[in-house]
Amino acid sequence: MSKLPIVLPAIRIRQGNQFIFAFGIDGKRVHEFAAVSRVHRTDQTLAGYQRPEVLSHIRAIRRYLESDAALLPNAIVLAFDDRVEFKALDAGASAAAYSTVGHLVIPVDPELADDEKPAWLVDGQQRSAAIRDADVDEFPVAAVGFIARDEAEQRSQFILVNNTKPLPKGLIHELLPTTSAELPAAYARRRLPATVLNFLNFGAGGGEGPFTGRISTPTMANGFIRDNSVLKMIENSLYEGALYQYRDPEDGTGDIPSILMHLNYFWGAVERVFPSAWRLPPTKSRLTHGAGIQSLGYVMDSLTEGVPAAELPGLGIEEILVDLREHCAWTEGTWDFGLDQTRRWNGIQNTPNDVRLLTSHLLRAVRGHEASVATRR
Structure with missing residues (x-):
């Protein structure tokens, strides 16, 4: 040639x-x-x-x-x-x-x-x-x-x-953190969440954590938690929840080390309290399913909103999650949502209605724990 x-x-x-x-x-x-x-x-x-x-x-x-x-x-x-x-x-x-x-x-x-x-x-x-x-x-x-x-x-x-x-979409999500041009609003909104997701998945920025190697992306074929589920959880929290405190609303950037510390602390507690369910794919565990990831994300927001990452160890998050066990059916049994409404453990689907249903159930249990602790005091 x-x-x-x-x-x-x-x-x-x-x-x-x-x-x-x-x-x-x-x-x-x-x-x-x-x-x-x-x-x-x-x-x-x-x-x-x-x-x-x-x-x-x-x-x-x-x-x-x-x-x-x-x-x-x-x-x-x-x-x-x-x-x-x-x-x-x-x-x-x-x-x-x-x-x-x-x-x-x-x-x-x-x-x-x-x-x-x-x-x-x-x-x-x-x-x-x-x-x-x-x-x-x-x-x-x-x-x-x-x-x-x-x-x-x-x-x-x-x-x-x-x-x-x-x-x-998975390919776009992996590319977003390394782009520099002005992007359509929907992509621009996800650039910071996608950056955080990549740090979580590849153990960079804050060392290995509970999500390391577990999120399915084009370059992490062995991951089993859907990237879109984690992205929604991060995005919801950055715009309306506990991670909002680390985001700059003017330019869309964020304090990534603090975001990673916050997420790794909470989800590390989840991994320790529910170790078996955390290791299983969504077909065998509703904890790693889209509904579980998003619902527990809202629990994280409820428990930690306004609390800096460095102060999270003093909240007793792990104790709260331990008390949450009896209300969960991640891998077997049935969910009891009250009012004679029950579902098989795998009857929860990744739909807006089911995410709301599961979120409400978990938040009621958390409030019940907080009320019980307050009474004991």
């Missing part, structure tokens, strides 16, 4: 103080200079940003490409680094012009590893893989590229490009 650069006619389009480049290229050549950076972790650090290839989808695209009159009108999107150059044909073109005609010069070196290539696929992973494998001599495609400052900007663009597509 040649080391000669690929030189392509292109149009440079100005968007604010940035540029994008529109051009055509033989899809067979894209992988010579562009890598697919699949999401993974290295030493607790998130690397990459692409979803794993969906082989069945790629095979279907490949069969279509090998048919007569195949057409792929959608452009692939590439993030370049600063080794890629644009050379305008008209050197005197106005800087205020919306578009400029020229050539895009992309270096090619077959000896480079994927993570050293000058471009990354932000969108079009499966199409480009299908073209690469298709039994055709060439297949030109439309492409749009931009020069990214760093990988955080690439990840931000990946989320924005895929915002209207069925992108796995």
Whole structure:
């Protein structure tokens, strides 16, 4: 394979103080200079940003490409680094012009590893893989590229490009903490909770804790607690509960060490009081189920709201949870919600109604404990 650069006619389009480049290229050549950076972790650090290839989808695209009159009108999107150059044909073109005609010069070196290539696929992973494998001599495609400052900007663009597509939520949640651009409100709201979740799951920031390795994410395949359940618990608490005291409402940032200390203390007590139920997957334990995680999150808020993390050991949380045992049916038996309303232990589902029902039940038991303690005093 040649080391000669690929030189392509292109149009440079100005968007604010940035540029994008529109051009055509033989899809067979894209992988010579562009890598697919699949999401993974290295030493607790998130690397990459692409979803794993969906082989069945790629095979279907490949069969279509090998048919007569195949057409792929959608452009692939590439993030370049600063080794890629644009050379305008008209050197005197106005800087205020919306578009400029020229050539895009992309270096090619077959000896480079994927993570050293000058471009990354932000969108079009499966199409480009299908073209690469298709039994055709060439297949030109439309492409749009931009020069990214760093990988955080690439990840931000990946989320924005895929915002209207069925992108796995778990992948977005892992990427959010390492993005830098302004995001849609729903994603911006979850950036801090997602950051906290990653620290909890990977034992960073505050050492290992009760959630370490237990939350299921694209890079923690052995986890069994759904990431969305933990995210909802953290998000509810940050905006309306005990963790609110650590959040800056102005910019959405937070005191992450204090948040982690608070969560690890409370959920560490949960793990100690209910050790067997905490080790089981949601199919065998409603404690690690979405309803259990969210409901106990509200219990945490009720018991610890306004109390700094450093003062939690003086609250007697573990004693309260011990008294809560007789009201719980995490792995067997039945839930007694009063008024002749009972459920089998696994009859609780991760629905808003059942989360409210379980939360009310647990909070009544907690208040009963507090009333009993007050009477004894």
